[in-house]
Amino acid sequence: MKAIRRFTVRPVLPGPLSPLSDLARNLRWSWHTETRDLFQSVDPEGWQAAGGDPVRLLGAVSAARLAELAGDRRFLRRLTAAADDLDDYLHGRRWYQANSGAPGDTDPEAPEFPAAVAYFSPEFGVTAALPQYSGGLGILAGDHLKAASDLGVPLIGVGLLYRHGYFRQSLSRDGWQQEHYPLLDPNELPLSLLREGDGTPCRVSLALPGGRSLRAHIWVARVGRVPLLMLDSDVEENGPGEREVTDRLYGGGSEHRLLQEMLLGIGGVRAVRAYCRLTGHPAPEVFHTNEGHAGFLGLERIRELGDTGLDFDAALEAVRAGTVFTTHTPVAAGIDRFDRELVARHFGERGELAGVPVEKVLQLGMETYPGGEPNLFNMAVMGLRLAQRANGVSTLHGAVSRGMFAGLWPGFDAEEVPITSVTNGVHAPTWVAPEVFRLGVRQIGVSRAEDALSVGGSERWDAVADIADADIWELRRALREQLVLEVRSRLNASWRQRGAGAAELGWIDGVLDPDVLTIGFARRVPSYKRLTLMLRDRDRLMELLLHPTRPVQIVVAGKAHPADDSGKRLVQELVRFADDPRVRHRIVFLPDYGMAMAQKLYPGCDVWLNNPLRPLEACGTSGMKAALNGCLNLSVLDGWWDEWFEPDFGWAIPTADGSATDDDRRDDLEAAALYELIEERVAPRFYDRNGSGLPGRWIEMVRRTLTTLGPKVLAGRMVREYVERLYAPAARAHRSLNADTARELAAWKSRVRAAWPWVAVDHVEALEQAAAAGGTAELGSTLALRVRVALGELQPDDVEVQAVAGRVDSDDAIAGAQNFPLKPTGGPDLEGRWVYEGPLALDSTGPFGYTVRILPAHRLLAASADLGLVALPTEATGEGAGVLMR
Numbered sequence: 001m002k003a004i005r006r007f008t009v010r011p012v013l014p015g016p017l018s019p020l021s022d023l024a025r026n027l028r029w030s031w032h033t034e035t036r037d038l039f040q041s042v043d044p045e046g047w048q049a050a051g052g053d054p055v056r057l058l059g060a061v062s063a064a065r066l067a068e069l070a071g072d073r074r075f076l077r078r079l080t081a082a083a084d085d086l087d088d089y090l091h092g093r094r095w096y097q098a099n100s101g102a103p104g105d106t107d108p109e110a111p112e113f114p115a116a117v118a119y120f121s122p123e124f125g126v127t128a129a130l131p132q133y134s135g136g137l138g139i140l141a142g143d144h145l146k147a148a149s150d151l152g153v154p155l156i157g158v159g160l161l162y163r164h165g166y167f168r169q170s171l172s173r174d175g176w177q178q179e180h181y182p183l184l185d186p187n188e189l190p191l192s193l194l195r196e197g198d199g200t201p202c203r204v205s206l207a208l209p210g211g212r213s214l215r216a217h218i219w220v221a222r223v224g225r226v227p228l229l230m231l232d233s234d235v236e237e238n239g240p241g242e243r244e245v246t247d248r249l250y251g252g253g254s255e256h257r258l259l260q261e262m263l264l265g266i267g268g269v270r271a272v273r274a275y276c277r278l279t280g281h282p283a284p285e286v287f288h289t290n291e292g293h294a295g296f297l298g299l300e301r302i303r304e305l306g307d308t309g310l311d312f313d314a315a316l317e318a319v320r321a322g323t324v325f326t327t328h329t330p331v332a333a334g335i336d337r338f339d340r341e342l343v344a345r346h347f348g349e350r351g352e353l354a355g356v357p358v359e360k361v362l363q364l365g366m367e368t369y370p371g372g373e374p375n376l377f378n379m380a381v382m383g384l385r386l387a388q389r390a391n392g393v394s395t396l397h398g399a400v401s402r403g404m405f406a407g408l409w410p411g412f413d414a415e416e417v418p419i420t421s422v423t424n425g426v427h428a429p430t431w432v433a434p435e436v437f438r439l440g441v442r443q444i445g446v447s448r449a450e451d452a453l454s455v456g457g458s459e460r461w462d463a464v465a466d467i468a469d470a471d472i473w474e475l476r477r478a479l480r481e482q483l484v485l486e487v488r489s490r491l492n493a494s495w496r497q498r499g500a501g502a503a504e505l506g507w508i509d510g511v512l513d514p515d516v517l518t519i520g521f522a523r524r525v526p527s528y529k530r531l532t533l534m535l536r537d538r539d540r541l542m543e544l545l546l547h548p549t550r551p552v553q554i555v556v557a558g559k560a561h562p563a564d565d566s567g568k569r570l571v572q573e574l575v576r577f578a579d580d581p582r583v584r585h586r587i588v589f590l591p592d593y594g595m596a597m598a599q600k601l602y603p604g605c606d607v608w609l610n611n612p613l614r615p616l617e618a619c620g621t622s623g624m625k626a627a628l629n630g631c632l633n634l635s636v637l638d639g640w641w642d643e644w645f646e647p648d649f650g651w652a653i654p655t656a657d658g659s660a661t662d663d664d665r666r667d668d669l670e671a672a673a674l675y676e677l678i679e680e681r682v683a684p685r686f687y688d689r690n691g692s693g694l695p696g697r698w699i700e701m702v703r704r705t706l707t708t709l710g711p712k713v714l715a716g717r718m719v720r721e722y723v724e725r726l727y728a729p730a731a732r733a734h735r736s737l738n739a740d741t742a743r744e745l746a747a748w749k750s751r752v753r754a755a756w757p758w759v760a761v762d763h764v765e766a767l768e769q770a771a772a773a774g775g776t777a778e779l780g781s782t783l784a785l786r787v788r789v790a791l792g793e794l795q796p797d798d799v800e801v802q803a804v805a806g807r808v809d810s811d812d813a814i815a816g817a818q819n820f821p822l823k824p825t826g827g828p829d830l831e832g833r834w835v836y837e838g839p840l841a842l843d844s845t846g847p848f849g850y851t852v853r854i855l856p857a858h859r860l861l862a863a864s865a866d867l868g869l870v871a872l873p874t875e876a877t878g879e880g881a882g883v884l885m886r
Helices: 019-025 027-031 033-042 044-049 056-058 063-070 073-091 095-099 136-151 254-279 298-305 312-321 340-346 359-365 379-385 395-403 436-445 446-454 463-465 471-495 506-510 538-545 565-578 594-604 621-626 637-645 663-687 696-708 713-735 739-759 769-775
Strands: 116-121 157-159 170-171 177-180 203-207 212-225 226-234 286-290 323-326 337-339 377-380 391-393 518-521 551-559 587-590 607-608 634-635 651-653 761-764 782-791 798-807 812-825 833-841 850-858 883-885
Touching: 019 033, 019 056, 019 073, 019 377, 019 651, 027 033, 027 212, 033 044, 033 056, 044 056, 063 073, 073 359, 116 136, 116 170, 116 254, 136 157, 136 226, 136 286, 136 446, 136 713, 157 254, 170 471, 177 565, 203 254, 212 254, 212 379, 226 254, 254 298, 254 340, 286 298, 286 713, 298 312, 298 359, 312 323, 312 713, 312 739, 337 340, 340 359, 340 377, 359 379, 377 379, 377 769, 391 395, 391 713, 395 637, 436 471, 471 506, 471 587, 471 594, 471 696, 506 651, 518 594, 518 663, 538 551, 538 663, 551 594, 565 587, 594 621, 607 621, 621 634, 621 637, 621 696, 634 637, 634 696, 637 713, 637 769, 651 663, 663 696, 739 850, 761 850, 782 798, 782 850, 798 833, 812 850
Parallel strands: 116 157, 116 286, 157 226, 286 323, 323 391, 518 551, 518 607, 551 587, 607 634, 634 651
Antiparallel strands: 170 177, 203 212, 212 226, 337 377, 761 782, 782 833, 798 812, 798 850, 812 833, 850 883
């Protein structure tokens, strides 16, 4: 019999236990070991049954047990200590407060930080108890919030509350992925409903075509000091279609996804305004768009400014100044793109943002550049056009992104495209095993260990050098043994789901060995991550798994997107190999990869494998989480590993990227290199024992990993970089663009764009031809340049004239270019031309060349390439004055 209505009955805690409610409702427990230990002591069996979720635990614990705890002085002392510690964490002065400049400081270099930052993401992986993530993007967003909380950054997270989350994964008997979508009740999650002063639920509303409305409630998760606002369209006043908008993460067709992203961006800004109004939280000065899904937030902010009397172009400049956009994908297929007509139908007079001209909305997202699809609305393109600052998530990914989006800045070399990079980090208190943390505490104490993991700031963790080899090895074996037990438990549950009976599963007790070299591979399963590269030569793999003296065991996990049958076939291929009775004790596939599994998997592995197609892995943070637990990386040089790899703490899989190498040949070569590395370098080092029975060289690599990589891969380091390099400059730009200056900048840009067709470099000459006689010059000499330019209706104050110089290749392309500003020598001549002069230093030997260019210049521009306008010499203009030394 099914219930016709569902509701949640909350426990009534005895007075002395009331702090338990606050501790359970703040997700800091998910990364604070002492608080988790406290909840576990409430009811150890209930804690296990609740999956480590305090809210579920408190909803199930008996009244008798609560009464017993209310009289337990020792428990009450621990409870008081935990509550006091949380209060100090929430209200104490932290890194952000200690490092921000004084409000109103006029020094442009002063690090005055934003009053608040709004951080928008389509998914957040904070804890397994709040399953609102699919993979790396969501986990990264959750780690961003947690690190911001640790640092005291006044950040507001904004996302959607998906009633079915992503999906739960199981396997059929023949190894085919099956998806399940359990219903999530917000009342059973660590959330609270944002309410108006009169107690009614606060909600936001969007206008839809046909006079319909999309309404959403706002749920608040407390992520330490950071509120995470989650919009939920399952509201009774909505029609059936609108109620389903927030049904599943990355589900539905194009219109469904468009409505999700409108609710996230537009509704998210409205939710932030409501939250600040109701709580007194400072209004954000900076809006951070984590991937293109939330890009519509810029349009809502333009509409807000339009209501104050600012025209669209001026409002656009004001919005761009305070917006940061982070791209996470190195492939065009990973970006949401919508048909122009679908977007047009949902905006304008008959839809949302009635005050914003629909043509202006479309211009922001259309792929109006060479190679683009002019009828498609691209969310990443809109994100870049609406943000004055943008970044990729590793140094290599920044370079890939500059090339990928170079069409938005025509005339500029890819390296000048204004997209920087902030390499991702991971939230160490979440991902470091408690046993690893306790080892650190033994060396430097609790407070210093917590600061090292959360705030970071040191270049090296030198205290690791003092830990004895035997202690490191004992820890590594203990973590490996925990993983073996976890794998056997999960494997048993998986086989039972696949229809196996208990009598068939006795072999599981012999799966994996806590003394065997253990390799982990776990991630989403798009084709470019190459889940099955390890199966390329199955006989070779089998030899590695079953080696008589140096065996290897592999734990694999990952989900394919529900609509990706090719990804599901890869999962099935791996599962079928792992089902082979000859090797099933050495290789396993664990379904339903998520945060709870990952927190056992990363610490328990000796080697973390990553073999994507380079350069398609934007960052690859799973290897960072493994490294923080003393696991060594074995990876293609992609993402963060390309940036920080050293032979002292891991291995690089060579990339077969020659132009004549087809896909099959490439995979064959890279798989062969992988097998060779494991067989000849990784396994021998693991099994090479010294006189004390310890693998001394392996332990030294573990030590170097923790000492050198540990401080780099922290989310605390990442968020500090965002604050100092992106948020603080964005806040300054936001403050500088009031209504008057925004109108000034918009009018100036309009004037420059209109005049630019008549801007040209007319003539270039080197005044000291003797310095370059015969096409050569001496190192250290200086060349004086004179350039005649046409500026049309513009004035010298509107432009910058530069010489661009550096070494050249055989095609005269300049590499490692330096810019040398040239200055006007007087007024315009009779033809209206201006003469610019300046010195050019010849500071490198070999083939050397230069060119001259004209760029727009304004004090409020964030980058010279901002408008995508540049005037360069023609071949005739530069004749005889280009390549100096060949």
